[in-house]
Every structure is written in structure tokens, then in C-alpha cells.
Amino acid sequence: MTTEPSWTPLVTAAAVEPGGIVDAELGDIDVVVWRAATGRLCVMDARCPHQWSHLGAEGVVDGDEIVCCAHGWRFELDGSGWKQNMAGRRDRKSDIDVFACDVRDGTVWATAAPPATSEHHD
Numbered sequence: 001m002t003t004e005p006s007w008t009p010l011v012t013a014a015a016v017e018p019g020g021i022v023d024a025e026l027g028d029i030d031v032v033v034w035r036a037a038t039g040r041l042c043v044m045d046a047r048c049p050h051q052w053s054h055l056g057a058e059g060v061v062d063g064d065e066i067v068c069c070a071h072g073w074r075f076e077l078d079g080s081g082w083k084q085n086m087a088g089r090r091d092r093k094s095d096i097d098v099f100a101c102d103v104r105d106g107t108v109w110a111t112a113a114p115p116a117t118s119e120h121h122d
Contacts, residue, residue, distance in 0.1 A: 005100070005113030013103045016041060021066065023056040026099060026112050032056045033101070033108055036064040042077050043101040043110040049073075049081065049094040 010024040011033050021034040023046065030046040032055045044066070046055050053059075053070040060067050065074045065082075074082045079098035082090045101110040 005111040007102070007109045007111045010043065010101075010108045010110055013041070013106055013108050016108065019061045021056055021059055021061060023054075026110050029099075029112060030054070031099065031110070032059065032066070033110075034059070034061055034066050036061065036077060038064055040064070040077060041101055041103065041108060042066075043099045043108070044075065044079060045097040049096055 008026055010026065011022050016022050016033050016035045018035050018037055018039055021032050024031050024033050026043065031043050032046045033041065033043050035041050048055060048068040048070065050068065050071055050073050053068050055066055055068060058069045060069055065076055067074045072083055073093050074084060075096050079095045081093040081095045083093050084090045099110045099112055101108055
């Protein structure tokens with residue numbers, strides 16, 4: 001028997017402008033809700049896996065990535081982690097958890113269900 005994932009309201013969609021980052025809680029998980037330059041919303045773990053910096057305080061959106069300003073690690077909308085040097089070379093780093101999200105009636109909702117049982121929606 002498959003159980004439907006539990007969805008939690010986080011913030012109003014209007015509170016997250018393109019390039020914006022908003023802190024939220026998904027159950028007992030600190031998350032950030034951010035909007036890429038393309039307008040796509042993302043809900044991800046608030047802590048950079050490198051040295052646990054909080055992306056709500058030390059993060060900035062750069063195009064379709066969120067960047068941890070503490071040491072320059074970058075995360076794509078799917079959570080894949082990278083570090084980019086000044087010459088543009090990108091090296092793989094640790095990934096970060098991304099949670100399925102959806103906008104309903106002007107509110108961003110997310111679920112902490114494993115990715116295999118949920119989808120990411122804009």
C-alpha cells in the first residue's frame with residue numbers, strides 16, 4: 001500500500017521574487033524557498049553541506065543556481081552541487097536535498113517525502 005505524501009504550506013508565492021530567498025520550516029527541517037531567475041521555485045535544505053552555512057543568510061541566487069557565499073559552492077535546482085573557480089571550471093561537490101513543491105492558491109507547499117514518491121512542480 002502506498003501512502004500519499006504529506007504537504008505543508010511554507011510561504012506565499014509572492015514573497016519569493018525572482019532571485020529571492022525565504023527561510024521556512026518543513027516539519028523539523030530548516031529549508032529555503034528560492035526562485036531562480038527563470039521564475040522556477042525551489043525548496044531545499046537550508047544548510048550548505050560543506051560547512052553548514054545557512055543559505056538564507058549566506059546564499060545568493062545566480063541565474064538558476066543558489067550560491068553559498070561562505071565558500072562559493074553552487075547548487076542547481078535539482079540539488080546537484082558544484083564549485084566554480086574564477087576561470088569558470090566547475091568541479092562536482094556534495095549535493096543538497098531538494099523537496100517537491102507546488103503552488104496552490106498563492107501559497108508554496110512542499111513535502112519531505114522521498115523523491116521516489118513525489119514530483120517537483122513549479
